Amino acid sequence: MIQGPRVAVIGLDCAAAPLVFGDLASEMPNLHKLMSGGLHGELDSITPPITVPAWACSMSGTTPGQLGIYGFRNRKDHSYDGLSIATSESVTEPAVWDLLGRRGGRSVLLGVPPGYPPKPVEGWRVSCFLTPPSAKSYTHPVELAAEIEEELGGEPYLFDIPNFREKGMEFVMQQLFAMTKRRFQVARRLIVDKPWDFFMMVEMGLDRLQHVFWQCWDPGHPKYEPGNPFESAFPEYFRYLDSEIGSLLELIPDDAVTIVMSDHGARRMEGGVCINDWLMREGYLRMSEPLSGVTPIAKAPIDWSRTVAWGDGGYYGRLFLNVRGREPQGVIEPGRYEEVRDELIAKLEAGTGPDGQPLGTRVFKPQEVYPDVRGVAPDLIVYFGDLRWRSVGTVGNPDIFTHENDTGPDGANHDRAGIFVMSGLPGQPTGRVEGLRLIDVGPTIMDLFGIETPEGAVGRSFR
Ligand SMILES: [Zn+2]
Structure with missing residues (x-):
């Protein structure tokens, strides 16, 4: 039996506390409305603060050392053969959805890295930004892909912006909005259609925006040029992303716990x-x-x-x-x-x-x-x-x-301070909370479902 409320996680890759809670807070009215009814704070990422393995560490309550994953690319052995790319198969510690699934709980996972290949889950899974163009299947079950394609009416679902550092800013800007729009469109479809206990999506847009456009927005960046044509890219995208978050929040049932979080922060790169x-x-x-x-x-x-x-x-x-x-x-x-x-x-x-x-x-x-x-x-x-x-x-x-x-x-590097917002849990503390850690999020969600933190995990529920 599944205990506790349903839980929905909106993951914003690379959302940085100083921007979301500070410089660009006014561009995110929906998120700040959610914050006003719950708790929020900086989320201390892992060492190193990198997407793979950060999301996996978060949802399993483990460190990169425990997963044996130290970044996108890792040495397989002590030869000089170079590095190999981590995949969903590289993660062997149980995550929230594995433990929930063993109890019959169903999850929707949309783009949670590393999510390729789309390993079977009790529920529905769409693979992540590491999905190669040659991928034959990107969903579990396989038939889920047809629902996504039907929802998007012929427009391709965008896992990522391929080669975003080389494509030119105009192209990246256009793809960024299209990618986010289609991901949230699919998210709304799945959150309504599927009988989930745990819903989680990860949107990559902020990460791509910050790597490509940071120097256009930050007067402290060594490459900043006043009046450059992309000076408003940051506020425009933040406001757009927030509007998509707002439209998804409206569909989350009132009795669910809602979390908005990131895997790491970002800072200007010198x-x-x-x-x-x-x-x-x-x-x-x-x-x-x-x-x-x-x-x-x-x-x-x-x-x-x-x-x-x-x-x-x-x-x-x-x-x-x-x-x-x-x-x-x-x-x-x-x-x-x-x-x-x-x-x-x-x-x-x-x-x-x-x-x-x-x-x-x-x-x-x-x-x-x-x-x-x-x-x-x-x-x-x-x-x-x-x-x-x-x-x-x-x-x-x-x-x-x-x-x-x-x-x-590249205008930005990763940094430690991500974001965490949680709302909807009766009796939860409200306001700004200090000391939140990325590796504690998974154990906290497990705790909400009445699941004990697995042996070997070092994260702890902060409820
Ligand atoms: Zn990331």
């Missing part, structure tokens, strides 16, 4: 740090032949017999050590592993920016961040400038610092 060029300069990374230009690290002619460490790009820096007996041509004696890690931490954290001032870089050992470290974790997790700078994965760059990154222009 630029990129070329982690591998830095490692070369410091003598940790060596090539067997001169580089002929800017080269992805996976294609670089690395001389493994003389390489101590290499790095990868992304919103945060991943640093890997070449350890004897662990990597095929490891050079660091296992007994010196901690010494080398500590030396790299000290050098990275002492690093200065292009202006000669301390960059404020923070470096973490996975073993100090997670209670359990499974799979193949990076040896070090690097927040350049405390996430004001991203990590660039190529090597052979003319400088350690760049304002162009390896995956196209």
Whole structure:
């Protein structure tokens, strides 16, 4: 038997507390109306604050270490074969819908990452933004796709904006509104048609908006130009998104608990740090032949017999050590592993920016961040400038610092402070609440359903 109220979660990928509760609050009247009847607060994301695995950590109450998923891409083993992409199959810890399903409770999951391939669920599932164009099926059950296509009347359902960093701003702007419109249209259909106990959707629009247009809106961004043609992109999209949220809220039954949340926040990005060029300069990374230009690290002619460490790009820096007996041509004696890690931490954290001032870089050992470290974790997790700078994965760059990154222009990086709003629970606290954590959301929802937090989860119900 299912206890407790039905629960509906509207996930806004990358919704940042300083914007939603602050600078752009006036653009979100529907969300603020919901807040006025419930509780809200900053939601502290995971380390690192990345979409995959953040949503999975949230809904299973676990850390990335417990899932063995440290970002979109992970090492499969200790070979030099590069990184592989996480999928829905990578998550092995039970999430809210798994535990609910075992008790006969039914879920609607719309775009919750990682949601491809669309693993069976007790209920209905539409896969996520990682769905490849070649996907044969994107729903569970398979027939659900026909309902979506009928609902959209021939317009394609948009999982994401493919190659959004390269397509030009006009195109992204148009696709952004179309993607959000169609996702919420499908959400309204499913929330009305399906007999769900748990409903959850994730909209990617804010994430894409912020990565592409942050510099158009924020006068503090190094690339901001007053009067640029996209100066109003942020307020326009926030207001539009809020209107879609409002139309969905109207369809959620009065006796349901409603949650609006994000997986992480965002902040302006100052630029990129070329982690591998830095490692070369410091003598940790060596090539067997001169580089002929800017080269992805996976294609670089690395001389493994003389390489101590290499790095990868992304919103945060991943640093890997070449350890004897662990990597095929490891050079660091296992007994010196901690010494080398500590030396790299000290050098990275002492690093200065292009202006000669301390960059404020923070470096973490996975073993100090997670209670359990499974799979193949990076040896070090690097927040350049405390996430004001991203990590660039190529090597052979003319400088350690760049304002162009390896995956196209980007105005924002991820940050810790996401959002959480909950309304509809009788007797719940109201107003602003401190200390909310992403990994506690799943256990809180489980608690609402009368389900005990599974063994191994570290999140706790904050009810
Ligand atoms: Zn995200």
